[in-house]
Amino acid sequence: MMQRMKELIFALQKADTAYHKHDQPIMSDREYDLLYDELFALEEKTGVLLAGSPVHKVSGELLESLAEVTHTRPMLSAGKTKSIDEVFRFAQGRKMVLSWKLDGLTLVLRYTAGVFTQAITRGREGLVGEDVTHTAKLMSNIPLRIPYTDDLEVRGECVVGWNSFKQLNDGLEEPYSHPRGLAAGSIRKLDAEAMRNRRLEFLAFNLISDHADSSSKWEQLRHLRSLGFDVVGHSVLAVGASHQSLSDAVALYNPEQYDYPVDGLIIEYDDLSYGRSLGSTGHHENRLIALKWQDELYDTIFRGLELATTRTGMVSVTGVFDDVQIDGSTVNHAYLHNLDILDKLELGIGDRIQVYKANQIIPQIAENTTRSGTLTIPTHCPCCGEPVVIHQTSGGTRQLFCENTQCPAKLVRKFVHFCSKTRMDIEGLSESTLEKFIQHGWVKNFADLYELDRYKAQIVATDGFGEKSFARLQAAIDKRRCCTMNQFIAGLGIHTVGRHAGRDLAQYFHGSWAAFELAIQENFDFTTLPDFGETMHNNIYSWYADAEADKLWRPLLQHITFIQEEQIMSTHTNNPFSGKNIVATGKLEQYTRQSIEAKILSLDATPQSSVTKTTDFLIVGAKAGSKLAKAQQLGITILSEAEFEAMLEA
Numbered sequence: 001m002m003q004r005m006k007e008l009i010f011a012l013q014k015a016d017t018a019y020h021k022h023d024q025p026i027m028s029d030r031e032y033d034l035l036y037d038e039l040f041a042l043e044e045k046t047g048v049l050l051a052g053s054p055v056h057k058v059s060g061e062l063l064e065s066l067a068e069v070t071h072t073r074p075m076l077s078a079g080k081t082k083s084i085d086e087v088f089r090f091a092q093g094r095k096m097v098l099s100w101k102l103d104g105l106t107l108v109l110r111y112t113a114g115v116f117t118q119a120i121t122r123g124r125e126g127l128v129g130e131d132v133t134h135t136a137k138l139m140s141n142i143p144l145r146i147p148y149t150d151d152l153e154v155r156g157e158c159v160v161g162w163n164s165f166k167q168l169n170d171g172l173e174e175p176y177s178h179p180r181g182l183a184a185g186s187i188r189k190l191d192a193e194a195m196r197n198r199r200l201e202f203l204a205f206n207l208i209s210d211h212a213d214s215s216s217k218w219e220q221l222r223h224l225r226s227l228g229f230d231v232v233g234h235s236v237l238a239v240g241a242s243h244q245s246l247s248d249a250v251a252l253y254n255p256e257q258y259d260y261p262v263d264g265l266i267i268e269y270d271d272l273s274y275g276r277s278l279g280s281t282g283h284h285e286n287r288l289i290a291l292k293w294q295d296e297l298y299d300t301i302f303r304g305l306e307l308a309t310t311r312t313g314m315v316s317v318t319g320v321f322d323d324v325q326i327d328g329s330t331v332n333h334a335y336l337h338n339l340d341i342l343d344k345l346e347l348g349i350g351d352r353i354q355v356y357k358a359n360q361i362i363p364q365i366a367e368n369t370t371r372s373g374t375l376t377i378p379t380h381c382p383c384c385g386e387p388v389v390i391h392q393t394s395g396g397t398r399q400l401f402c403e404n405t406q407c408p409a410k411l412v413r414k415f416v417h418f419c420s421k422t423r424m425d426i427e428g429l430s431e432s433t434l435e436k437f438i439q440h441g442w443v444k445n446f447a448d449l450y451e452l453d454r455y456k457a458q459i460v461a462t463d464g465f466g467e468k469s470f471a472r473l474q475a476a477i478d479k480r481r482c483c484t485m486n487q488f489i490a491g492l493g494i495h496t497v498g499r500h501a502g503r504d505l506a507q508y509f510h511g512s513w514a515a516f517e518l519a520i521q522e523n524f525d526f527t528t529l530p531d532f533g534e535t536m537h538n539n540i541y542s543w544y545a546d547a548e549a550d551k552l553w554r555p556l557l558q559h560i561t562f563i564q565e566e567q568i569m570s571t572h573t574n575n576p577f578s579g580k581n582i583v584a585t586g587k588l589e590q591y592t593r594q595s596i597e598a599k600i601l602s603l604d605a606t607p608q609s610s611v612t613k614t615t616d617f618l619i620v621g622a623k624a625g626s627k628l629a630k631a632q633q634l635g636i637t638i639l640s641e642a643e644f645e646a647m648l649e650a
């Protein structure tokens with residue numbers, strides 16, 4: 001039994017360091033809590049308390065790089081329960097305040113004479129915290145001045161909302177598994193400059209200054225709000241509330257509808273002096289209790305891994321399993337935060353596993369009852385196919401990385417630029433959707449966007465995508481199978497060659513991509529165009545010579561037809577082909593089938609696919625077949641490619 005206690009302490013200490021010091025947990029909270037409960041039970045049973053046990057003190061570690069500050073009052077943890085019955089007994093029919101138990105980094109803010117002076121983390125054992133004033137100052141919702149002139153201490157949680165987390169996290173060198181890590185990591189490890197775009201917020205939940213305080217918790221929260229603080233979401237349970245009213249009040253807290261990460265509820269006596277009179281243990285205060293959600297486990301079958309490469313090159317690993325219904329939603333994926341978690345689960349396809357939604361939000365694999373262990377660590381990037389390597393993060397966990405600098409996953413921004421409103425204008429193709437497609441390897445170049453139906457089954461199976469949204473996206477993309485050359489050029493992201501230059505080029509080359517390329521091949525001097533300088537000229541040439549860029553855009557030429565913008569069209573309606581019907585046949589020198597069609601369209605003429613009596617011209621290339629014969633029969637004007645060009649010049 002002693003041996004087991006030592007093992008548990010060792011495991012909990014290791015987890016504490018990863019979680020509190022590096023903000024990169026090596027196990028789930030559920031696992032941590034199970035080990036903790038086991039240790040607690042053994043301590044009770046044996047009556048032995050080993051040094052280093054985290055059960056009776058507040059865990060936490062300090063970063064050496066931050067200055068230490070002693071707290072005015074210990075910052076303790078909360079007693080926890082998963083049972084509403086226990087909360088009901090705890091309430092004793094008194095008036096209670098319920099609030100979200102925010103899952104971020106707890107901070108104390110100090111104010112002197114109404115001015116914000118210091119921010120401190122909970123730190124070691126809740127006694128000595130870290131000074132994080134330099135970064136806290138940059139959190140947009142921390143009041144720097146408040147209408148209160150005495151000294152004041154406010155406690156609250158520094159959090160990152162789910163939306164901000166999703167937007168920010170994938171772009172980080174070492175992404176966090178949970179917004180808590182992002183909040184804590186940012187405020188403790190960044191310099192002020194890097195902190196600016198992290199979108200951290202402070203939600204106040206407690207006032208630590210007796211003289212400034214009222215007698216009621218609820219009044220206290222209102223007071224905090226009147227001083228300019230954003231306050232944790234809360235509600236009040238009336239005196240004498242029944243068990244049912246308590247259950248109803250708790251049921252109003254649905255984490256899926258709150259933008260901040262939470263790991264339960266805090267239930268606290270509204271009567272502050274009564275709460276204080278209850279004192280505290282070394283671990284928690286008795287004035288409040290935390291109600292955690294029951295992590296109900298569901299049986300299912302493990303089906304495999306899904307890989308996705310993020311824009312930093314990190315390859316994320318997600319476990320896929322048979323559908324399970326949890327709280328009214330279908331769950332079939334669980335993100336595996338690092339390779340250590342993957343190893344520990346000893347997975348194999350077909351294994352019987354147990355899954356749950358951590359804090360009712362994040363699907364996780366809790367257990368693998370089969371443990372066949374046949375699954376091997378992936379070896380290749382899902383996006384570019386290159387071998388992947390294993391990196392160790394600063395917290396000691398292992399992650400897969402694709403180190404190929406040309407991996408399409410790293411090019412998300414180029415795709416976002418290409419599809420944006422003022423370029424190709426593909427409606428409804430958001431950055432996160434694009435990123436998802438690229439990460440899975442469904443989109444590697446611009447042309448792949450036009451062939452999404454190859455992956456339709458996988459796409460409609462992803463979270464937040466269905467048949468309907470797929471159809472909508474498909475329609476938006478189809479609409480852009482015809483585009484203007486200026487849209488296309490602007491979308492390519494040639495440095496310094498934007499929309500304006502795109503328009504000039506499209507105009508000069510009459511919307512003919514082939515003519516544009518030919519000009520480059522023949523060393524055309526772009527500085528002869530108005531508004532074109534040396535830099536733009538050089539940038540066009542270096543872009544054209546870039547083999548990697550070429551892979552990105554060239555395949556797309558097979559999918560799009562260039563059309564002229566109306567105003568450009570009107571300037572060219574006095575050409576001999578305007579208003580005419582034209583067929584092209586045989587192999588042309590300077591045009592592909594698409595580009596000749598685009599050219600015809602740009603001349604205000606109509607391209608036809610077969611020769612009829614309405615056809616005005618037939619342009620013939622090498623090996624023209626039956627169309628030539630038919631045109632001759634119908635007496636239609638036949639032009640060689642050279643004659644066609646000559647008439648254009650005239």
Ligand SMILES: NC(=O)c1ccc[n+]([C@@H]2O[C@H](COP(=O)([O-])OP(=O)(O)OC[C@H]3O[C@@H](n4cnc5c(N)ncnc54)[C@H](O)[C@@H]3O)[C@@H](O)[C@H]2O)c1
Binds near residue numbers: 016019032058102266
């Ligand atoms: N996954 C891991 O490896 C790992 C490691 C260490 C700890 N943990 C997790 O952390 C837990 C223990 O952490 P803890 O002691 O920091 O916190 P806790 O879970 O005991 O929570 C208490 C704290 O919540 C904060 N809080 C948030 N909202 C509040 C509100 N509305 N009112 C009052 N207080 C509020 C307060 O700062 C309070 O001190 C464990 O149960 C475990 O789940 C996980």
Ligand SMILES: [Zn+2]
Binds near residue numbers: 384386402407
């Ligand atoms: Zn790759």
